Amino acid sequence: MIRIERRLAQPRWLTVAVPVGSVVVAFALMTVVLLATHHAPGHTFRRLFDAGFVGRAALNASFVSATPLIFTGLCAAVAFRMQLFNIGGEGQLYVGAITGAAAGIALGERSGWLSVPAMVAAGAAGGAALALVPAVLRAFLSTNEIITSLMLNYVAALVVSYLIFDSQSYWRDTSSPTAKVFPQGKPLPAAANWPAAHVGHLVLPFGLLLGVLIAAIVWVLYTRTRFGFEVQVIGDSPRAARYAGMRTRRKILAVMALSGAIAGIGGASQDGDIRHTLDPRGLTAAGYGYAGIVIAALARYNPFAVCLVAFLLGGLQNAGYTLQGADFPSGLVGVMQGLILFSALGGELLIRYRIRFARGTRAAEARA
Amino acid sequence: MILAFGGVNNSIVVVVLASAVVYGTPLLYAALGELLAERSGVLNLGVEGMMLVGAVMGFWAVQRTGSLTIAIAVAAAAGAAMALIHAFLVVTLRANQIVSGLALTIFAGAAGLSSYLGN
Numbered sequence: 001m002i003r004i005e006r007r008l009a010q011p012r013w014l015t016v017a018v019p020v021g022s023v024v025v026a027f028a029l030m031t032v033v034l035l036a037t038h039h040a041p042g043h044t045f046r047r048l049f050d051a052g053f054v055g056r057a058a059l060n061a062s063f064v065s066a067t068p069l070i071f072t073g074l075c076a077a078v079a080f081r082m083q084l085f086n087i088g089g090e091g092q093l094y095v096g097a098i099t100g101a102a103a104g105i106a107l108g109e110r111s112g113w114l115s116v117p118a119m120v121a122a123g124a125a126g127g128a129a130l131a132l133v134p135a136v137l138r139a140f141l142s143t144n145e146i147i148t149s150l151m152l153n154y155v156a157a158l159v160v161s162y163l164i165f166d167s168q169s170y171w172r173d174t175s176s177p178t179a180k181v182f183p184q185g186k187p188l189p190a191a192a193n194w195p196a197a198h199v200g201h202l203v204l205p206f207g208l209l210l211g212v213l214i215a216a217i218v219w220v221l222y223t224r225t226r227f228g229f230e231v232q233v234i235g236d237s238p239r240a241a242r243y244a245g246m247r248t249r250r251k252i253l254a255v256m257a258l259s260g261a262i263a264g265i266g267g268a269s270q271d272g273d274i275r276h277t278l279d280p281r282g283l284t285a286a287g288y289g290y291a292g293i294v295i296a297a298l299a300r301y302n303p304f305a306v307c308l309v310a311f312l313l314g315g316l317q318n319a320g321y322t323l324q325g326a327d328f329p330s331g332l333v334g335v336m337q338g339l340i341l342f343s344a345l346g347g348e349l350l351i352r353y354r355i356r357f358a359r360g361t362r363a364a365e366a367r368a
Numbered sequence: 369m370i371l372a373f374g375g376v377n378n379s380i381v382v383v384v385l386a387s388a389v390v391y392g393t394p395l396l397y398a399a400l401g402e403l404l405a406e407r408s409g410v411l412n413l414g415v416e417g418m419m420l421v422g423a424v425m426g427f428w429a430v431q432r433t434g435s436l437t438i439a440i441a442v443a444a445a446a447g448a449a450m451a452l453i454h455a456f457l458v459v460t461l462r463a464n465q466i467v468s469g470l471a472l473t474i475f476a477g478a479a480g481l482s483s484y485l486g487n
Binding site (some may be wrong): 189257290293294297320331332339341346 | 370384411413419453457461462464466467468470471472473474475476478479480481482483486487
C-alpha cells in the first residue's frame with residue numbers, strides 16, 4: 001500500500017533534485033508526444049537547444065526574451081511569498097510601459113542620462129499604482145485579490161490599445177500621413193534607449209542587469225530584514241501575525257505596491273530596451289505576466305532561481321520563434337513549457353510529502 | 369456573421385442585442401464551466417486552454433466524420449481530458465490551483481497543444 005505523509009523537514013538536496021527530475025520527466029513526456037505525432041524527438045530537441053542556447057545570436061535573443069520574464073517572475077514571487085496572489089503582473093506591466101514611455105517622450109532628446117532613471121521610476125510608479133487598486137480592496141474590504149487583479153489585466157490591455165489604436169493620445173505617432181492610417185506608437189527619443197552592456201560577444205540588455213539587481217535586493221529584503229520576516233509570518237499564518245502585533249494591512253499595501261512596481265519596471269524595460277515605442281500589440285500578445293507567475297512557482301519563489309528559470313524559459317520561447325516554420329511543429333514550445341510546469345508542480349509533492357511503500361499491509365490484514 | 373437584417377429590424381438596438389448573443393455565447397460556456405469548478409472549491413484558470421483544445425478536437429472530428437453530434441462529444445471529451453490534468457495536480461497532488469490553471473492555459477492554449485494539433 002502506498003501512503004503519503006507530510007515531511008517534517010525538507011532535506012536540502014531534494015529542492016535541487018526534484019526540479020531537475022521534473023525536467024527529465026517533462027522531456028520523457030515530450031518524447032512520447034513527438035513520437036505519437038511522427039516527429040523525431042532527438043532531432044527536434046537538438047534544434048530547440050541550438051536555437052535557444054548555442055551561439056552568440058541565439059544567446060543574445062534569449063537574453064531579450066528573458067528580460068521581461070525576470071520582472072514578471074519577481075513580481076509574482078514577491079507577492080506569492082505572502083500568500084497574496086497578484087495575478088495582475090500582466091496589466092501592471094502594460095501600465096509601466098505606458099508611464100515609462102510617457103517619461104521617455106516627455107524628457108525628449110536633450111535630457112542625457114536622466115531619461116533612463118526617469119523611465120524606470122515612472123514605470124515603477126505606474127505599475128505600483130495599478131497594483132494598489134486590488135491591494136486597497138483586499139486590505140480594507142477583504143475582496144479576493146485574485147479576481148480583482150485578474151480583471152484589471154483586461155482593463156489595462158484595453159487602455160493600452162485605446163491609446164494607440166482608438167485615440168489621438170500623447171503616445172501615438174501622428175507625424176506622418178501613413179502613421180495616421182496605420183496607427184503606431186511615437187518612436188522614443190534616442191536618449192530614452194536604454195544602454196546595453198557588451199560582454200565579449202554577448203549583449204546584455206540594461207533591463208536584464210536591472211532585473212538581476214532587483215532580484216538581489218528582493219533576496220536581501222526577504223531574508224535579512226524585519227520586513228521580510230513579517231511578510232513570511234503573515235504568509236504562513238495571518239492570525240498569528242495579527243496577534244503578534246504585525247500591521248497586516250500595511251504589509252498588504254506595501255507588498256502589492258512592490259510587486260506592481262517590479263512589473264512596471266518590466267514594462268518600461270520593454271519600451272527602453274526592446275521596442276523603443278509603446279507597442280500594444282506586441283505587449284498584449286506576449287503574455288509575460290502569466291508566464292511570470294509560472295516562473296515564480298517553478299523557482300519556488302526564490303528571486304535568484306526566478307532569474308535562472310526566466311532565462312531557461314525565455315530561451316525556449318526564443319527558440320520557438322526562431323524555428324517557427326513549415327518543418328517545425330508550431331505550438332511545440334508551449335506544449336513543452338506546459339509539460340515542464342506540470343511535472344514541476346507534481347514534483348512539489350515530493351518535496352512537501354514523502355511517499356511510503358508499506359508492503360502488503362492491507363492484503364496481510366485480509367488474510368489474517 | 370448572422371447580422372443580416374432587413375428593413376424595419378435594422379435598428380441599432382437589434383444589432384447590439386444580436387451581437388450580444390453572438391459574443392456572449394462562448395462566455396456563457398466558459399462561465400458555466402468555471403462555475404462548476406468554483407462550486408467544488410477549485411479555481412480553474414485553465415478554461416481558456418480547455419476551450420481551445422475542445423475547439424480543435426471538435427473541428428477535427430467534424431472533418432473526419434461529418435457528424436455534429438460526434439464532434440460535440442469529442443470536444444467535450446477533449447475538454448474533460450484537459451480538466452483531468454488540472455484535477456490530478458490540484459486535488460490528488462495538492463498543487464497550487466492558480467499556477468496549475470495558468471500552466472494549463474500555456475500548455476493547451478494558443479501557443480501550445482491547440483496550435484500543435486491544429487497543424
